[in-house]
Amino acid sequence: MSHYKTHRSHRLGWLRAAVLGANDGIVSTASLIIGVAAASASHHSIILAGVAGLVAGAMSMAAGEYVSVSSQLDTENADIKIEKKSLESDFEYEKKELANIYQTRGLEPDLAMQVAEKLMDYDALGAHVRDELGFSKRRSANPVQAAVFSAGAFVIGAAMPMLVTWLVSETQIIPFVAGASLLFLGTLGALAAYVGGASVIIGALRVTFWGALAMALTAIVGRVFGVVV
Incomplete structure (x- = not known):
């Protein structure tokens, strides 16, 4: 009888970026639309504000993800360089260090040293990067992928409340956009949870x-400032 398991950890990078982007797209755009609508703006002004928020938000998400993930990657590369220098300067010490790591994971001292020797003979730097630093090539950060997924997901998410705003009349914007956006968010959250297990x-x-909460607070702000102005 075959035994097959499906792990989901390899999805964490793109799933996080996509969910974050779509969630921000729905919440920020819907909140912006509701806030402007609560200030008694015209239908044209509401749509214009929504489009501006969509473009600005997508670019912000892309830039933010790219910078964030690039910084993470820079830190990982810096740590790898340090480890490479340590291997060049004191190979035996690094071997003992790796063996100690395996001992803390349950191996006997002799066996831990044998494993460390074998792995370091095969790929010393790779063994330390994986087992000492905890980095994995399979889950390595990808700035461009994160930026594209995040920005694309933001646009898709923002397009949902924008479409509702376009289709309904000025007096129906707040209830329809709020209701539809909450439905979109619930669906997104359920889908992300399902994919992630x-x-x-x-x-x-x-x-x-x-x-x-975000839409309610923005509506209050829009109503208060709309009356003041």
């Missing part, structure tokens, strides 16, 4: 709650 209900409730 987590609780679908918790995933849906989590993003829906924060989205509802």
Whole structure:
């Protein structure tokens, strides 16, 4: 009987960027639209504000993800350089250090040293990068991928409340955009949780709650400043 397991950890990079982008796209754009609508702006002004928010948000997400992930990658590369120099200056010490790591994971001292010797004979730097620093090539950061996924997901997410705004009349914008956006957020949270192997209900409730809070606060601000102005 075959035994097959499907792990989801390899999805963490693109899944995080995509979910974050789509979630921000829905929440920020819907909140902006609702806030402007609550200030009694015209239908044209509301759509214009939404489009501006979509473009600015997508670029912000792309730049933010690229810079963030690039910084992470720079830190990893710096640590790898340090490890490479340590191997060149004191190979035996690094071998003992690796053996000690394996001992803490349950191996007997002699066996831990044998494993360290074998792995370092095969790929000394790779062994230390993986087992001492905890870096994995499979899960290595990719700035461009993160930026593209995040920006693309933001545009898709922002397009949802924008489409609703375009289709309904000026007086219907707030209830329709709020309701549709909460539905979109719940679906997104459930889908992300399913792909990641987590609780679908918790995933849906989590993003829906924060989205509802953001839209409610923005509506209050729009109403107050709309009256003042």
